[in-house]
Amino acid sequence: MTQLPDFAFDNSYHRELSGAYASWQGDKVPAPRMLRLNVALAEELGLDAEALAGEAGALIFSGARTPTGAAPLAMAYAGHQFGGFSPQLGDGRAILVGEVLTRTGARRDIHLKGSGRTPFSRGGDGKAALGPVLREYLIGEAMYALGVPTTRALAAVTTGEKIHRESGAKDGAVLARVAASHLRVGSFQFFAARGEVEMLRKLADYAIARHDPDLIGQEGRYLSFLKRVAERQAELVAQWVNLGFVHGVMNTDNMTISGETIDYGPCAFIDSYSPKASFSSIDQHGRYAYGNQPNIAAWNLARLAESLLALIDADDEKAIAQATEVITGFPELYQVAWLKGARAKLGLTGEAEGDLALANGFLMTMQGHSVDYTNAFRALAEAVRGNDAPLRALYEDPTELDAWLQAYLARAGKEPAPAAARATAMDGVNPLYIPRNHKVEAALEAAEAGDMAPFDALLKLLQTPFAEQEGMQSYARPAPESFGAYKTFCGT
Incomplete structure (x- = not known):
């Protein structure tokens, strides 16, 4: 039997909140396989990344085996969903394996999503398909790199079983994610x-x-x-x-x-x-x-x-x-x-009475004109450097923008820092690369077909979203018209 590494759990939720959960085990799955392990996060948590990268990690993060000291449970909670109240929801397809302390002493939950039915499943199968698991992995890590507080992906494991959804049979998977807590x-x-x-x-x-x-x-x-x-x-x-x-x-x-x-x-x-x-x-x-x-x-x-x-x-x-x-x-x-965030995006370190109107004014120049939001802010830094052509090129008719730019440059010119320094600071908060929807979908489609290369390339790119990377120009462009109206789907 595979030796499981030590996690040094300290399970305060299980210990202190009896009545707020149901103790529960993940399903035994036919062929768990580690698909991707977030090595840096594992090391931050004080875990043995080398041991978890193989069979041991697949067993643990699929829910099939419980490591020593874990106290797996399904959390109880209620909720308003689209305005309607459900008095009992709970972890219907997830379990909290336990809590660990990071190298800095911070407490973190290790939580499995897609690990099987629980007492809160409400008729669902409790499973997760590969595509949505990889979506959460990708977007969560992108948000982390963008500086947004977020749950993070620790691992994605395939289960060797087929999950049946409306669109057909999908490869089963489990996401191991980490959070400061899962209290809602x-x-x-x-x-x-x-x-x-x-x-x-x-x-x-x-x-x-x-x-x-x-x-x-x-x-x-x-x-x-x-x-x-x-x-x-x-x-x-x-x-x-x-x-x-x-x-x-x-x-x-x-x-x-x-x-x-x-x-x-x-x-x-x-x-x-x-x-x-x-x-x-x-x-x-x-x-x-x-x-x-x-x-x-x-x-x-x-x-x-x-x-x-x-x-x-x-x-x-x-x-x-x-x-x-x-x-x-x-x-x-x-x-x-x-407004604090908007000022940073506009390269304004001081505060002036008209800043709120100025920030909203830039948005108004975009609204209704099919102007790419991310690229507009990125190009604004070039305008600060003295080249407004990239920004104006985003507008079919830049008349409204030109009027706003005049007011903006007058306001920005009152900042104590030189233009070059302000533009550099703007590049540090206005990403060049975000998870463009068409690129995400292409990466997930390839992964479901067995090719993880597009996923890995996109993940690597999104880990440094503010720095220009050679040969990655297509990742900074909006979706082509052929991509059509984008729709996303709730649930794994």
């Missing part, structure tokens, strides 16, 4: 909906100890915790919007307490700038459209606030008033975070 808004909704106040308190105290330890034991800590989550979500969604990222399924069970991006099912990046951009095949009314993401974040936070009311204050009216103040303050939190 829905985790709190689960106990609040049942009126289990003491379990809710235990969960909140656990979340505070894990993510906001300076609040431990403080009076008013549950309200402060709500504020912290709101701050993290404002920062996160502002980063999404500044990068042109559309999550696609911002249900409350997909909003983390840690402020990390989780679940890359129907996600996509915009090519042309449009607040209405929506790619998910099941988001038929644009609830989770690109420009609506800040509003949905506020809506989700309101559901968290409702769940915490019994903890915030024994007086219902006082609790509602205090929680409402946090939620109504979210738009300002978001605007501050977004």
Whole structure:
């Protein structure tokens, strides 16, 4: 029997939150095979990457074998999905294997997605197909390289079985992912909906100890915790919007307490700038459209606030008033975070009264004109260097842009740093390479056919998204017209 390496687990969720999960094992699969291991992440977690790269890793990360010290479980949570409340969702196709401490002492979950049915599967098979597993691997690692808080891919393992979906039989796979935690808004909704106040308190105290330890034991800590989550979500969604990222399924069970991006099912990046951009095949009314993401974040936070009311204050009216103040303050939190990011993208280090209008003005020059969002910001740095031709070439009619450029260059000229330094700083926050949807689809299609080379090439490129790389010009271009209207699909 294959010797499994030691993980040195310290499983606080299992130890402290009995009643918030079902202990569970992954399915035994016929032929687990390590497809890709994130060696750098494994080493960061203090794991034996060499041992995990072979059969041992395939066994562990498929869920087929449980390493010593693991306490595998399926987490319980509820959630609003497209506005409708489900009182019990939970890990229907995933298990939390355990928690490890990194070399710096940070606690991280190791979680398997696609490891088989659990008590929360609700009739599903609990499995994952190869394409969606590799999508989450690719996009998550791209987001990490872009500086966005995110769950990360530790490994992708094939299972040797066929998974049956509407589009036909697919190769089965499991994603091993890592997160600061898998606590969600829905985790709190689960106990609040049942009126289990003491379990809710235990969960909140656990979340505070894990993510906001300076609040431990403080009076008013549950309200402060709500504020912290709101701050993290404002920062996160502002980063999404500044990068042109559309999550696609911002249900409350997909909003983390840690402020990390989780679940890359129907996600996509915009090519042309449009607040209405929506790619998910099941988001038929644009609830989770690109420009609506800040509003949905506020809506989700309101559901968290409702769940915490019994903890915030024994007086219902006082609790509602205090929680409402946090939620109504979210738009300002978001605007501050977004404008901070927008200033960086525009190469502005100082603050001026008209900066918000200036940043929105650039977006207005793009809207409705099929202007590539990522390339426009990248080309703006060239305009700062004195060459506006690449930027103007993105516009069929640059008249509106020219008027904006005049105002922008006047404002940017008041910055203390020279133009060359500002342009270099802009190149450090405006990516040249993002996971272009057509390139992602091509890489996944090739991988499903047995060719991992396009996936590997794209992954390598996206690990350094700000630096120009020779021969990679096609990866910086939007999809050709022949690619058509892009649709993404939720679920693995």
